Amino acid sequence: MDIVVNEELKAYIDPLTPEEHDALERSLLAEGCRDALVLWGNVLVDGHNRYGICRKHGLPFQTVQNPRFQSMEDVHLWMIDQHLGRRSVSDFQRGVLALRKREILAARKAEPTAPASHDGAAATTEATVAEPTAPVPPPAPELHSRESIAKAARLSSSQVVMIEKIQKQAEPELVAAVKSGTISINAAAAVATLPAEEQRAAAIAGKDELKQAAKRVREAKRKPPREEAAGAADAAPTPEGEASPADTLESLRRRVAELTAENAALRAQLAQLQAQPGAEGPPF
Structure with a gap:
């Protein structure tokens, strides 16, 4: 053959x-x-x-x-299941395969009466495929939720969410980096939120720059509470004719600085007076 x-x-x-x-x-x-x-x-x-x-x-x-193969979809599902069970397949690859399986099953469910045929395979391979004599294979279990996808891929639901984000938002260079293990799924999902040019530049620069890019994204999301409060105060509307909280705070700071300077000057003058011959101490 x-x-x-x-x-x-x-x-x-x-x-x-x-x-x-x-x-x-x-x-x-x-x-x-x-x-x-x-x-x-x-x-x-x-x-x-x-x-x-x-x-x-x-x-x-x-x-x-x-x-048991009745269509190219059956072949794809079988291939996916085979690789989902192999230890050599990375977490990212298993997540991608499980999501791909969900798409196939969803499309199959949307067209339940579509006839099974070898025409697609014959057109693709330009080869004659023998008609199978076995009964139609039983339907594969549905992957209707992230939890079921995570179970099929032996991942957590949060990892599935991150892999979906990478598939939708990551540039090819970033996807290649996570496939090769240069960057983790978690870090790649963070970098995928950056503009395309920044993603590509970080991926081309290598592992260290990818880590730094992911760190910058995470730090930007973790805005300190004081900064958030200040930002909210700045954004709050101020009645006409009244000073905003930010302006009032700045005025108080300036006044404290002025009083501190005056106090320091008075102490210096007092020290000079006490240092003069015959000078007496303060009458209090």
């Missing part, structure tokens, strides 16, 4: 890092390809990296059909 590599499926899950790919290659060369590649007809669904390495070195491999 001629195995067809669907580039859309190959890119559906984030690729291995060069280090991870090298480690897999060493493992296959030492132990062979023990896990079968998963196919849908003649389309490769799971095992793209193993397939490429085996072909490169002429290593034998096994294949297995998954007859």
Whole structure:
């Protein structure tokens, strides 16, 4: 059988890092390809990296059909579930996959009568896919809340919220940084609130600048209570003809400074008088 590599499926899950790919290659060369590649007809669904390495070195491999696939959506959901269960997948990647699963299930629910067909897969791969004989797979559990998404991805609900923010607001450079582990999910969510140019500049500058940018955002949100009170006083309307609280406070400060200076001058004069010969102390 001629195995067809669907580039859309190959890119559906984030690729291995060069280090991870090298480690897999060493493992296959030492132990062979023990896990079968998963196919849908003649389309490769799971095992793209193993397939490429085996072909490169002429290593034998096994294949297995998954007859439960009825559509490309079924393939995507299966791929997502497979990667959600793998320890090597980062927290951010699991969150993205769980959110992607929610979108697929929501779209499927919105069109319950849409016929299942291989036409999409055939058009994409330009390959003939054998019609499966197995019954239609049972519906996947819905991910209708952040709590259910967090459970599926083994994350907290707050992490899911931050990942959603990153997906919506972060520039590609910032997304690449969080995918690579250069910046944490928490810090990336903070930096994502900055203007696009600032995000890109921080990401290009590297890990230290990203940390500093996240710190600046957090500090800006944590405004001291005194500053907030002063800001509220400044913003409060002042009746016409009356001094505002800020003006009154400034006047009092000036008056205190003047009295302090006068007091200091009087003390200096008294000291000079007491230092003169024959001077008597104060009559009190």
